[in-house]
Structure formats: C-alpha cells, structure tokens
Amino acid sequence: MSKLQTWFRDLGMGARFAFAGGRAGWTRTLLTGIGVALGVALLLVTSAVPSALAARDARSDARQTHTSPTAEQPGRDTLLTLDANQSYRSYGVDGRFVQPEGPDAPLPPGVKKFPGPGELVVSPALDRLMKTGEGRLLRDRLDGKIVATIGESGLVGPGDLYFYAGSDRLTELQKAAPGYVKRVTAFENTLRKEGLDPVLTLLVVLTFVALLMPVAVFIGAAVRFGGDRRDRRLAALRLVGADGRMVRRIAAGEAAAGSLIGLALGTGFFLGARRLAPAMDLYQRSVFPSDLNPAPWLAALIALAVPAAAVAVTLFALRGVVIEPLGVVRTTTPRKRRIWWRLLLPLAGLGLLAPMIGMGNDSGQFNQWQVSGGVVLLLVGITVLLPWVLERVVGRIGGAGPVSWQLAARRLQLTSGSSARLVNGIAVAVAGAIALQMLFASTEDSYTRDTGQDPTRAAISVMQRSDGGGEAVAQALTGTKGVTQAVALSSTNAGRTLDMSYSDKAISVTTGTCDALKEVAELPSCKDGDVFVLTGAPDPGGMTGDTARPGEKLFAGNIRKENEGEGAQPVAWTVPADARTVPARKSPTGTMETGLLATPAAAPKGMGGYQSSWVYVKLDPKVPDAMELARNATFKADPLSVPMTLQATEVNDRYASIRTGLFVGAALVLMLIGASLLVSQLEQLRERRQLLSALVAFGTKRTTLSFSVLWQTALPIGLGLALATVVGLALGTVLMQMAGAPIRFNWSSVLTMVGIGAGVSLAVTLLSLPLLLRLMRPDGLRTE
Incomplete structure (x- = not known):
C-alpha cells in the first residue's frame, strides 16, 4: 500500500471515530464543529466585505450625476435635477429635486415614475422612519405626498435614507442660477475616488489583521477540544496493534472531521447572518443579502485552509505526547518551556516593521505584506509567550490560601497549556x-480639520439658491420656536466699468440689516442708510478682493455680462460720501468679508438675480429639537435652500469610515470571542466531569468548586491581559512611529480594552456556572 493510500485510510478511520464514538464522541465533535464554525462564519463575512462595498459603490454611482451627459437646451430626453441633501438628528437624509422636461427624461435607478410637484418617492427605510414617532419632525419637513418607494437598484443599502422630490421651480432656478441645477440626459458617475494615503492604507491593513488574528487563534484552539480523552482512545488503538505514526494520522483525521463539520455549520451560520443583514444598520451602513458574496477564490481558500490547519495543529499538539499501549505519557513533569524560541517571533515581527519607521505620508506606500507579516508575528508571539508566563507564575504558587485557590493552582500547574x-x-x-x-x-x-466656524455665534448657516430668498427665510425663522436670532446677508459684485473682464478683481458689496452686518464687521454704530468700507481682511484671491472709496461711482450686478437677457444689466451706484471705514470681523463660518457693507436703504437696487444670500441662525440650546425645528422652517420657506450645520472641527470622511469599520468589526469579533470562549469553557468542564463529581462525593462544597473554577479562569485571563497590554503598547508605539505621528499613550482607551476583555471573560464564566452545578452531581461518577 502506498504512503498516500495509508494516509487516506488512517484519516478516514479517524473521521469514523469522530462520528461513531457514542454520545461522548458526538458531543466532542459537535463542540469542535461549533468552535470552528464561529470562526469560519466570521471569515466568510470578512471575505464578503470587498464585494459588498463594491456593490454599494456601484449603486451609489448609478444614481449620481457628477459625470452625466448634459444638454444646453430642454429636449425630449432632458431632466433638471438639484441636490437636496438633508440632515435629521444623527441621520443623513440624502435626496434630490427632479423636473422632467420631456417624455424620455432618464428615470433614476429604482424609480418607475417621476414624482410630480409636491410628491415624493422615498426609500423604504425613509418611509418607515417618517411613520414613527422619531421621524415626526422629518415628516413635517418632507410633507409631500409619498407616491412610491425606491427599488433596490436605486439604494446604497436597505437602511439608505433617500428621496426624490418633484418640483416645478427648477426651470426658473436654472435660468437665474445655472450653476446649481444640472440638465442631464442620463444618470452616471465615472469619477474614481482617489486612493488612500499611506497612513489610511496602514489603518485598513491593521484593522483586518487585528480583527482576523483572534479568529485564527480560536479555530486553532477549537480543533484541540477533547484532547485528553482522544489520547486515551489512541492508547487503546496502540494496544490492538497501531503504531505511533498511525495513531497520529488517526488523530489528524478526527480533527479534520470536526473541522469539516465546522465548515458546514459555519457556512450555515454565514447564510443565516446573510439573510439577517438588512436588519443590521450600524452608523447608517447596511447591505443587502445579495451583496455578501465572498470571492470564489477566498471561499475556496477558507474551505481548504481550515481542515489543513486542523490537521497541522493536531500533529503539532501531539509532538510532546508519547502514546503507549497501556496509557498516555504526557510530559507531566515536563521540561520547563524554553523561552528563547518564543522570543524569536515578536523580535522577527519588530524586525519587519522597523525599516518602515518614520515613513508617514511622505515616503510612499507601506509594504502591505511586510506590515501584515510583522503584526501577525507580534500577535502570534502572545500565543507562544503566554504558556511560558503562565507556567512560571503558577509554578511558584505554594500551598497557602483557601481550598478553592489551592484546587485552582494545582489544576493550572497540571494543565497550564490548555488554560493558556x-x-x-x-x-x-x-x-x-x-x-x-x-x-x-x-x-x-x-485627519481632523479646524473649520474656523463658531457654533456659539450661529448654529446654522443657510445658503440660498433662489433669488432674494434670504430675507424670507430669516423672517420665517424669526418666529420659529428655539430660534433666538436669524439675520440675512446678501452679496453682489461691483466694478468701476461696464466691461470688466474675468481677470479684473471685483468689489464685493454685502447688504444686510445692522444686526446682520455686525456679524461680519466691528461697527461702532449703525442705522439704516449707512455704508461701510471694510479693512483688515486678507485678499481672498479669485475674482473679488478690490475695494472702493467714499463718493466713487460703481456698477453693481451683472458686471461681467454673463447674461444679456432682461433684468440682467448692471446698475449704477455711488458709494455715499459719508461711508465710514470699519475693520472686518470673522463671520460665524470663519470667513472675512472684503469690499463694502451697505444697509438696505443705501444698497444698490434692481440687480435682478445677480446676488447671493445667506442666513445665520442662532438657537436656544434649552429648547428640545431646536435644530430640527429650524431646518423644517427653512425647508418650508425655501425648499431649495441649503442649511449647513456649523461645527468647530471636521473629521476626514475616509478616516471616519475606517474607524466605523473598526467598530463594526470589533463588535463582531467580541461576539465571536464570547461565544468561542463559552464553548471552550463548557468543553473543559465536560472533560472534568468525573473529577468534579468525585470531589463533591468526598465532601467538597459546591461553592468551593465554583470559586476554584473562577480562579482557574481569572488567573490565566489576568496574565493574558497583562501580556496583551505590554505587546499592544509596544506594537502601538512602533505603528505610531511608522505613521510619523507623535507617540501618545491613551491610557483610558487601554484600560477600556482591558476592561472589555475582562468583562467578556467574567460573563462567560457566569454563563458556565449552571453546567458546572449540574456536573457536580454524584451520578457523574458513572462511566462506560
């Protein structure tokens, strides 16, 4: 018989033992399968993330108009569209106004019919939100009649909050302000996002490695469930004529069978989680079940790697075990574990990372394979160092202390490896x-930018996209509950001649009431009819930045002759001789105006649509939902306006997305940790059933045994968390130096991570107590 046939025969025999070993064999195989299945399910979910992100991006691009073909004039196939993105509490509610100009106007993806004026087509998630008490104020804002819902092809995900609102005002706005409204003949976006910078790439790589490493460790631990009982069965096989190599192959076959059960169960868990995916909406990130499709090569790799890893781990575990016909000789009084080779792994990891120290964003991309290899070696170093640390610590524990402590110490001294x-x-x-x-x-x-905005002076800045809408919006907001102040400003360009070119700098003329002008200038006094000349503001560059003197004649409005139509001619205006010079002041949005300030009575008149306007809104923080009430009033006064929430700082979108991905992945890994640890704990208790029953039969108190189990868990976990803290701090320091960032120890985050790990361990221990109490019955002494 060839070697290959021998291997297959022995592996097959081990597989039969896994399924034909009675209730104990089935239980052991099932526990192994569940442990492996949890890891396989998370691996499949992780491998499906790229396809899910690609599907979300494709649907998002399909409804955009960034690079859509456009038309100059209305036609049968043209559509006017205007972004109408909203914010509601912590939600981002995106949408757009649409106005078809012909029967063949392109329909947005997922929409069967255009909404008419006053009508809405909304996503199912938005429809549900607006029907709840939480979405009451949003329903007041988007008060159009909902005539249909958007199909899956037009949604980024099942939790997407999106709408299309019909309008009949876009033609008028497109003529007055063509920069805002687009006339398109199709929906598409071919713009590609810029690649991630080196530090963000580093964060992505590290997130995947750090989240997947515990999965690999748990799978490796799961295939070793029931090791003591397995070795005793192998000893019986030696008694009937099997040699040492044969029993090792049989053990490998048994482990492979358990891992195959795990693959099947893990695939089932993954398919179940896939069906439940639409119900999971974290930070407004959600996916459709069809999005979660692992790449075939990744699925095949998982299917091959898990059984192969099970066989390799089993053979590695048996390296220090001598299985004889009359029993198992495990290195019970073993040689002490050696430290030198255990230190090689973390040192090799540091060696891989060291050449990239100081690169940051200025020295090209990090070598992703080198980074991954270095981090993996450092984290794997924990798994080989922890048994040595635990052995040294428990070996020094004497006989002092309560009985529960002595029982735990003795158990750890005998099986420190399994506890680790x-x-x-x-x-x-x-x-x-x-x-x-x-x-x-x-x-x-x-990745956090100081915006220069001052939310204490104005919570919202409302930009107007329609002509002269600033005053109307300010008046509507003034009577709104929770609004303490709403002031409108408008701005137009002025020049000294009627034939200014685009290379000539214009003079900005800002108009508003005295209260409004005080937001952009230091005014000693003010009354309607005053005009002020601004000083002290830096040159903004671009087409404005010039100034004028009192008494100078100017032309205001369409000074660059952008439109020769009716009402588009610039108007003559003379700066009053009594205009005073005042210093500019930073506005609530952080900008500084230049040129001239004018109160309404002295401002130029009849400029048509050649002016922009905006409103600064201050809110009462004591009024609940003041922000939403102000947004609602703004939308009702002018649905085409754009309210912007002012904030002092702004986080980079990609950085925030990666951080969100870390939180989501960490939540999944924590669930895996808890479930796998519980399975491991239950398996160890089942292995010690007869011992526990014997101790109870000799009069040991149940509380004593319960505390001993708690100590057996707490001591390894405490040592493991201490070692993890040291390695984590070392790895974090190296990574900060690689990113060129200042070394900063965030002790609150460190303690939080350690506390979460300890909390998960304590919860698992408490959940295992019912089984422990059941196993401490005298009938546990029975055997077959």
Whole structure:
C-alpha cells in the first residue's frame, strides 16, 4: 500500500471515530464543529466585505450625476435635477429635486415614475422612519405626498435614507442660477475616488489583521477540544496493534472531521447572518443579502485552509505526547518551556516593521505584506509567550490560601497549556485593539480639520439658491420656536466699468440689516442708510478682493455680462460720501468679508438675480429639537435652500469610515470571542466531569468548586491581559512611529480594552456556572 493510500485510510478511520464514538464522541465533535464554525462564519463575512462595498459603490454611482451627459437646451430626453441633501438628528437624509422636461427624461435607478410637484418617492427605510414617532419632525419637513418607494437598484443599502422630490421651480432656478441645477440626459458617475494615503492604507491593513488574528487563534484552539480523552482512545488503538505514526494520522483525521463539520455549520451560520443583514444598520451602513458574496477564490481558500490547519495543529499538539499501549505519557513533569524560541517571533515581527519607521505620508506606500507579516508575528508571539508566563507564575504558587485557590493552582500547574489556549484569543484581540486605538488616537489630529466656524455665534448657516430668498427665510425663522436670532446677508459684485473682464478683481458689496452686518464687521454704530468700507481682511484671491472709496461711482450686478437677457444689466451706484471705514470681523463660518457693507436703504437696487444670500441662525440650546425645528422652517420657506450645520472641527470622511469599520468589526469579533470562549469553557468542564463529581462525593462544597473554577479562569485571563497590554503598547508605539505621528499613550482607551476583555471573560464564566452545578452531581461518577 502506498504512503498516500495509508494516509487516506488512517484519516478516514479517524473521521469514523469522530462520528461513531457514542454520545461522548458526538458531543466532542459537535463542540469542535461549533468552535470552528464561529470562526469560519466570521471569515466568510470578512471575505464578503470587498464585494459588498463594491456593490454599494456601484449603486451609489448609478444614481449620481457628477459625470452625466448634459444638454444646453430642454429636449425630449432632458431632466433638471438639484441636490437636496438633508440632515435629521444623527441621520443623513440624502435626496434630490427632479423636473422632467420631456417624455424620455432618464428615470433614476429604482424609480418607475417621476414624482410630480409636491410628491415624493422615498426609500423604504425613509418611509418607515417618517411613520414613527422619531421621524415626526422629518415628516413635517418632507410633507409631500409619498407616491412610491425606491427599488433596490436605486439604494446604497436597505437602511439608505433617500428621496426624490418633484418640483416645478427648477426651470426658473436654472435660468437665474445655472450653476446649481444640472440638465442631464442620463444618470452616471465615472469619477474614481482617489486612493488612500499611506497612513489610511496602514489603518485598513491593521484593522483586518487585528480583527482576523483572534479568529485564527480560536479555530486553532477549537480543533484541540477533547484532547485528553482522544489520547486515551489512541492508547487503546496502540494496544490492538497501531503504531505511533498511525495513531497520529488517526488523530489528524478526527480533527479534520470536526473541522469539516465546522465548515458546514459555519457556512450555515454565514447564510443565516446573510439573510439577517438588512436588519443590521450600524452608523447608517447596511447591505443587502445579495451583496455578501465572498470571492470564489477566498471561499475556496477558507474551505481548504481550515481542515489543513486542523490537521497541522493536531500533529503539532501531539509532538510532546508519547502514546503507549497501556496509557498516555504526557510530559507531566515536563521540561520547563524554553523561552528563547518564543522570543524569536515578536523580535522577527519588530524586525519587519522597523525599516518602515518614520515613513508617514511622505515616503510612499507601506509594504502591505511586510506590515501584515510583522503584526501577525507580534500577535502570534502572545500565543507562544503566554504558556511560558503562565507556567512560571503558577509554578511558584505554594500551598497557602483557601481550598478553592489551592484546587485552582494545582489544576493550572497540571494543565497550564490548555488554560493558556482558553485565553489566547482574548489576549490577541485586546493587544490588537490597544495598538489600533493608540494609532487612531495619534493620527486623529492629522485627519481632523479646524473649520474656523463658531457654533456659539450661529448654529446654522443657510445658503440660498433662489433669488432674494434670504430675507424670507430669516423672517420665517424669526418666529420659529428655539430660534433666538436669524439675520440675512446678501452679496453682489461691483466694478468701476461696464466691461470688466474675468481677470479684473471685483468689489464685493454685502447688504444686510445692522444686526446682520455686525456679524461680519466691528461697527461702532449703525442705522439704516449707512455704508461701510471694510479693512483688515486678507485678499481672498479669485475674482473679488478690490475695494472702493467714499463718493466713487460703481456698477453693481451683472458686471461681467454673463447674461444679456432682461433684468440682467448692471446698475449704477455711488458709494455715499459719508461711508465710514470699519475693520472686518470673522463671520460665524470663519470667513472675512472684503469690499463694502451697505444697509438696505443705501444698497444698490434692481440687480435682478445677480446676488447671493445667506442666513445665520442662532438657537436656544434649552429648547428640545431646536435644530430640527429650524431646518423644517427653512425647508418650508425655501425648499431649495441649503442649511449647513456649523461645527468647530471636521473629521476626514475616509478616516471616519475606517474607524466605523473598526467598530463594526470589533463588535463582531467580541461576539465571536464570547461565544468561542463559552464553548471552550463548557468543553473543559465536560472533560472534568468525573473529577468534579468525585470531589463533591468526598465532601467538597459546591461553592468551593465554583470559586476554584473562577480562579482557574481569572488567573490565566489576568496574565493574558497583562501580556496583551505590554505587546499592544509596544506594537502601538512602533505603528505610531511608522505613521510619523507623535507617540501618545491613551491610557483610558487601554484600560477600556482591558476592561472589555475582562468583562467578556467574567460573563462567560457566569454563563458556565449552571453546567458546572449540574456536573457536580454524584451520578457523574458513572462511566462506560
């Protein structure tokens, strides 16, 4: 018989033992399968993330008009469209106004019929939100009649909040302000996003590595469930004539069978999670079930790697076990674990990362494989160092202390390796989380921009896209509950001649009431009819920045002859001789106006649509939902206006998305950690059933045994978290130096990560107590 046939025969025999070993064999195989299945399910979900993101991006591009073909004049196939993105509490509610100009106007994806004026086509998620109490104020704002819902092809995800509103005002606005309204003949977007900079790429790579490493550790631990009982069965096989190599192959076959069960169960878990995907909406990120399609090569890799890893781990675990016909000789009084080779892994990891220290965003992209390899080696170093640390610590524990402590210490001294395997996954997860938190904290300043805005002076700045709408919006807001002040400003360009070219700088003329002008200038006194000359503002560049003197004659409005139509001619205006010079002041949006300020009575008249206007809105923080009430009043006064929430700082969108992805992935990994740890704990308790029953039969109190189990869990977890903290801090320091960021130890985040790990472990221990109490019955002494 060839070697290959021998291997297949012995592996097949091991598989039969996994399924034909009675209730105990089935239980052991099922526990192994569940442990592997949890890891496989998360691996499949992770492998499906690229396809899900690609599908979301494709649907998002399909409804955009960034690079859509346009037309100069109305036609049978033209559509006027205008963005109408909204904000509602913590939600982003996107949408657009649409006005078809012909029977063949392009329909947006997922829409069967255009909404008419006053009608809405909304996404199912938006429809549900507006029908709830939470969406009451949003329903007041978007008060059009809902005539249809958007299909899946027009939605980024099932939780997408999107709408199309019919309008009959876009033709008028397109003539007055053509820069806002687009006339398109199709929906498409071929613009490609810029690639991630090196530090963001580093964050993405590290997030995947740190989240997947605990999964690999748990799968490796799961295939070793029931190791003691398995070795005793293998000893029986030696008694009937099997040699040492044969029993190892049989053990590998048994582990492979358990991993195949895990693959099947994991695929089932993944398919179940896939069907539940629409119900999961984290930070307004959601996916359709059809989006979660792992790449075939990744699915095949998982299907091949998991059984192969199970066989490799089993053979590696048996390297220190001598299986004889009359029993198992495990290195019970073993040689002490050696430290030298265990230090090689983290040192090799540091060696891979060291050449990239200081690169940051200025020295090209990081080598992703080198980064991944270095981080993996450092995190794997925890799994090989923890058994050595645990062995050294428990080996020094004497006989002092309560009985529960002595029982726990003795058990750990006998099986420190299995106890270390129990917490390896938690230690790896905590170390990776600490390093990532440190890197995110140190790089946050680089991706957080100071906007210069002052939310204490105005909570909202409303930009008008229609002619002369600023005063109307300000009046509507003035009587709104929660609004303490609403002032409108408008601006137009003026010049000294009627034939100004685009290379000539214009003079900005800003008009508003005295209260409004005080937001952009330091006014000693003011009354209607005053005009002011601004000084002190930096040259803004572009087409404005010039100024004028008192008594100078100017032309205001359409000074560049953009439109020769009716009402488009510039008007003559003379700066009053008594105009005073005043210093400019930063506006609530952080800008500084230049040129001239004029109160309504002294401002130029009859300029048509050649002026822009905006409104600064101040809110009463004591009024609940003041922000939403102000947005509603703005939308009702002028649906085409754009309210912008002012904030002092702004976080880069891509950085925020990566951080959100980390939180979502961490939540999934934490669930895996808890579930896998519970399965591991239950398996270890089942292995010790007879021992626990014997101790109870000899009079040991149940509370004593319960506390001993708690100590057996708490001590390895405490050591594992301590080691994870050291490795996490070291890895985080190296990563910060690689990113060129200042070294910053965020101790609150470190303690939070450690606390979460300890909390998960404590919860698992408490959940295992019912089984522990049931196993401490005298009938546990029965055997077959």
